[in-house]
Amino acid sequence: MATHQRIRVRTNTIKCRFCGSDDLSKYGKYNNVQNYICKTCGRKFAEINAYPEMQHPKELIVRALTYYYNGMSLKNIVQTFDDLQSVNINKSTVWRWVIKYSKLANQYVLSLKPELSDTWIADETMIPLWGKKYWFWDIIDADTRFLIASHLSKVRTTKDATKLFYMAKLRSKTRPKVVRTDRLYSYLKAFNKVFYSNRPERKVQHLLSQGFGSKTNINLIERFHGSLKQRTKVMRDLKKKSSARIILDGYVTHYNFFLEHSYLNGKTPAQAGGIGEGINNWGDLIDLAIRNPRANPKISLDWESEFEVE
Ligand SMILES: [Zn+2]
Numbered sequence: 001m002a003t004h005q006r007i008r009v010r011t012n013t014i015k016c017r018f019c020g021s022d023d024l025s026k027y028g029k030y031n032n033v034q035n036y037i038c039k040t041c042g043r044k045f046a047e048i049n050a051y052p053e054m055q056h057p058k059e060l061i062v063r064a065l066t067y068y069y070n071g072m073s074l075k076n077i078v079q080t081f082d083d084l085q086s087v088n089i090n091k092s093t094v095w096r097w098v099i100k101y102s103k104l105a106n107q108y109v110l111s112l113k114p115e116l117s118d119t120w121i122a123d124e125t126m127i128p129l130w131g132k133k134y135w136f137w138d139i140i141d142a143d144t145r146f147l148i149a150s151h152l153s154k155v156r157t158t159k160d161a162t163k164l165f166y167m168a169k170l171r172s173k174t175r176p177k178v179v180r181t182d183r184l185y186s187y188l189k190a191f192n193k194v195f196y197s198n199r200p201e202r203k204v205q206h207l208l209s210q211g212f213g214s215k216t217n218i219n220l221i222e223r224f225h226g227s228l229k230q231r232t233k234v235m236r237d238l239k240k241k242s243s244a245r246i247i248l249d250g251y252v253t254h255y256n257f258f259l260e261h262s263y264l265n266g267k268t269p270a271q272a273g274g275i276g277e278g279i280n281n282w283g284d285l286i287d288l289a290i291r292n293p294r295a296n297p298k299i300s301l302d303w304e305s306e307f308e309v310e
Helices: 058-069 074-085 091-109 158-171 185-195 215-227 229-236 241-258 282-291
Strands: 024-030 033-038 044-046 119-129 132-141 147-153 178-181 205-208
Touching (some): 058 091, 058 282, 091 241, 119 158, 119 215, 119 229, 132 215, 147 158, 147 241, 185 205, 215 229, 229 241, 241 282
């Protein structure tokens, strides 16, 4: 009985995008892209479009980040890949992708400074994480709803409020005229440290709201927290706190660039802040980050150690 002659394509990088087999034959070129036929499952596909040094197609990595920040668990992401594309990828691979490309994108977006309105609002919410109580600190721009910075801590000290304000200041192109907070003591000292100026043109006013009696505040903050419910899910999948800064900033990126707001007539906060053009999904952002590796090194250097979760 004649055995079937198999031609192995000797490459470490190209695998069938359907079944993962590396038993492939070349199958002609189309638009200069090599096509392959898989000897295992019989399906045809084009040479994969992959990020540098990665074995899997870009598309899978982009989906992994999108699913993850939409609140899907690692387990469900793995299951979805298996169901939809018959690709077998394990949880730790998905996790490595999320960390690697969140970090890259976060670093890049630090160089994109939005134009914000003159009122910023800071707030903290208590969330249980890893069996303990944690505080999420957020500062958002009133008009664009841009999430300027987030911080996570066990306690609410001046140091924590200072980190939040300082991150916000580094990220924005413009300086606010008013910063609204509740009456938490930590904000008072932090505000003076970060925003105080004796030059009249740089003066920022610290407005203390009457608890939740202030109507404008409460409406905005409540809607804002509603749209951040996903974040709690995203953070719950974290095993190590050392990744918390990356994931927290990754969520900030996801929220600002990819979540359209009805309040903004379907725009994203990044678009409202003038920095969202051409960035419609995680793929666009990762491509830009890879093309601009040295973007804003001064700020991104030591960002994690300086603003780490404690
Ligand atoms: Zn195959």
